[in-house]
Amino acid sequence: MNSNNKTIACPLDCYDTCEAIVVDGKIRGNKGHFPTDGKLCSNFIACLKADYLQTPLYNNRKITLEESLNILVEKLKNVNANNSLFYKGSGNLGVMQSSLKSFFAKYGSTLTQGSLCDGGGGFGIKATRGEVVNPPIEKLLEADVIIVWGRNFSVTSSHMYELVKDKTFITIDPIKTHIAKRSELHLSLNPKTDYELALLLTRFAYMQDMEDDEFCEKFDTSEDFFDLAKSRPIISYEEATGVSLDDINRFFEIIENKKVALVLGLGVQKYYEGANITRCIDSFAAFLGLHNSSHHSGVWYLSNSTYGYESQFDTTNSLIKEDVSEVDFAEYEFVFIQGANPVVSAPNTKRVINGLKNSFVVFMGTTYNDTCEYADLIIPSCSFLEKEDIRLSYGHQYKSVSNKINEPSKDTISEYDLTKYLYETFNFDGLKDEKEVLDYYKSSKAKEYVFDNFEFIDDIEIEHLYEQKLENEYYFITAKQKRSLNSSFKIDNYLYLNPKTNLKDGSKVKLRSKYGEASFEVKLTQDVKPNCVLCYAGNKKANYLTPYKSDETSHSAMYQEVLVSIELP
Structure with a gap:
């Protein structure tokens, strides 16, 4: 390991996107990276200690990397592209990980669409604001009170939490989470009643003269939203949500005359109507004026980390897509799985396993997981310490740079190098040089999102x-x-x-x-x-x-x- 103060970006799927630095051969948190502030979280440390794959496997037999690539190419040349699926997970969220998707798009594989994570909520926020972009994290530091709604903030965003841990918190969650136990108030609502709680809070905001007239007048769709909020008796909201009116009053006592932020999690949108449930919460926040930066500190969700950047890998050739939640692996002769563990993470495990058993499965990743049990061919990827990458954050606006500090094992390969190999083998063109892609993300500053539109939700139908x-x-x-x-x-x-x-x-x-x-x-x-x-x-x-x-x-x-x-x- 070199000791030349190179930075390393955490590849993991979490809000913080922390950055480490190598000092005298040792990995430390980077004090020069604002969100990390010199600290490493338990997940990053676990990632450093992971047991990484070193050898390709074919039918559970160890082979060389060259042999694994030959098997992969032979399969790709002998299968109908329309009968193949490319399935990418979030085991590594570096920008270079998207290179393989560009190959399979050109090849003609079916790709997935939608999300196993934040899709519904992101769709809802985009419907109200136009983009899923968070305010600068510095705005969160200005808040007096932080409302944590459906997100175990101190666990899933431990670095961000450290920056604001001395604030006053209100938690809205069916579960008494780690952050709920540290909150001034915990509203333990019934599951899938978040939109009803948002409408109830809107009614109380109006009754206590706490709506933001300036914001509502600027975006004049608020009147229909308020009509929606008052379309039911208040007592019916209390009964549905399980939240007492006393606690609602306490909520407004805590936030009155305070600068407020709302940190929204994934729990609120894990439902059929998740997009509109999220829209209701965001509309309540707007009614209260949380988006008005002169008075409050904004609303945070899982931001579009690539907003303001131009995609460096072309996937426009892909014409066939399947909903990621509905994938039936049995329908495909050939399945390539990158950095994912659908046997555990995808819906309806029994169906996933039965499907994988009926397809030729290639797995590419850094560690052996449950899905590997059903893979015919396993190609080990280099660990994040053995390749260059850039990590953009969906929790804040800071990016992290990951340099190569170790040489890769001889039978492992990076996602980009595999992509390049496949492009050359199949005589495809259009793949940008690795250095060109990395330099683009290192040197580019994403354009700032200008909050110039908001559309309040005015109707919602929920199957309770x-x-x-x-x-x-x-x-x-x-x-x-x-x-x-x-x-x-x-x-x-x-x-x-x-x-x-x-x-x-x-x-x-x-x-x-x-x-x-x-x-x-x-x-x-x-x-x-x-x-x-x-x-x-x-x-x-x-x-x-x-x-x-x-x-x-x-x-x-x-x-x-x-x-x-x-x-x-």
């Missing part, structure tokens, strides 16, 4: 889970936890229930939904509402229960659009 829920059924909640990141690192496979279920710690139960069933070991906690069950992200059984259908508008997954029953063995 609480109207479908039977007495013996529970809302199914998924959430992030501190020791893991999606399906990586220390996975928690427990099912969390409230003690009022009258079950015992360690007891075995079977959960059943209309999409599937799975068995779990129980852990009891007061952090979970009595009408909910909780699985943390990466739980190997959780997605046996979830729907593989897409949401209403964004071609994306809707993991929490499901009710479950509990059966004893």
Whole structure:
């Protein structure tokens, strides 16, 4: 390892996008990178210690990199491109990771569209604002009060949290999360009632004369939104959400005459109508004036990290796309999976496994995961320490630069080098030089987003889970936890229930939904509402229960659009 003060960008799928620096042969947090501020989080440290793949495998037999590339090319030359699928995950979010997608677009593979993560919410925010772009992170530091809605902020954004940890927090979440326990107020609402809570808060904002007249007059669609908010009796909102009017009053006592920010998470949009649920929350924030930078500190979601940059890899040749939540791998003769673990992370695990068993599967990634069990060919990618890359952030406006500090193992290959090899083998043109791409992102400054449009939502139709829920059924909640990141690192496979279920710690139960069933070991906690069950992200059984259908508008997954029953063995 060199000790020439090179920077390293964390490749992981989280808001912070931290940056390290090599000093005297040791990796340290980079004090010169504002969000990182010299600190490394547990996920980055776990990434440094990961057991990386070193050798390609073909039918579970070790082979050389050259042999693996020959097998890949032979398969690609002998399969109908229309019968192939390229499936990219978020195991590494560096900009160079998109190079392979450009090859498969030219080759003619089916690509995926939509998201397993933030798609519905992003679609909703784009409908109200035009773009999914966060304010500068410095605006968050100016806030007196931060409303955390459906996001375990101190866990999923630990670096950003460190910058603002002394603020006053209000948390809105069905689960008593880590940040909820550190908040002045926790509104523990029922799942999928976030839009109703937003409308209720809008009513109270108006009654307490806290709406932002200046903002509402500038974007004159607010009147129809307010009509929507007052279309129901207040008491009906209280009953639906499970949030008391006393707590609503306390909410406004805390934020009155304060500079407020809202940090919005993914939990609110894991439903069929996730886009419009998010639009309601964003419209409430606008009604209150949170987007008015002269008074408040804005609304944060999972930002479009590439906003203001020009794409350096062309995928316009792709004419065939399939919703990522609805992919049936069995429909394809050839499947290439890059940096993903759909066996754990995609909806409806049983369907995913059956599909992979009926296709020729190539996996490219840095570590062996559950999906590798069903891969015919495994091509090891270089670790993030062994290749150059740039990491753009969806949590803030700062980018991180990752330099190569180690030479790659002889039987591993970077995503870009594999792309270049395939371009040359198939006589494709149009791939930009690696240095040219890296220099573009290093030297370019993304244009700033100008907030010059807002369209309040004026109508919403929601199929309420609480109207479908039977007495013996529970809302199914998924959430992030501190020791893991999606399906990586220390996975928690427990099912969390409230003690009022009258079950015992360690007891075995079977959960059943209309999409599937799975068995779990129980852990009891007061952090979970009595009408909910909780699985943390990466739980190997959780997605046996979830729907593989897409949401209403964004071609994306809707993991929490499901009710479950509990059966004893």
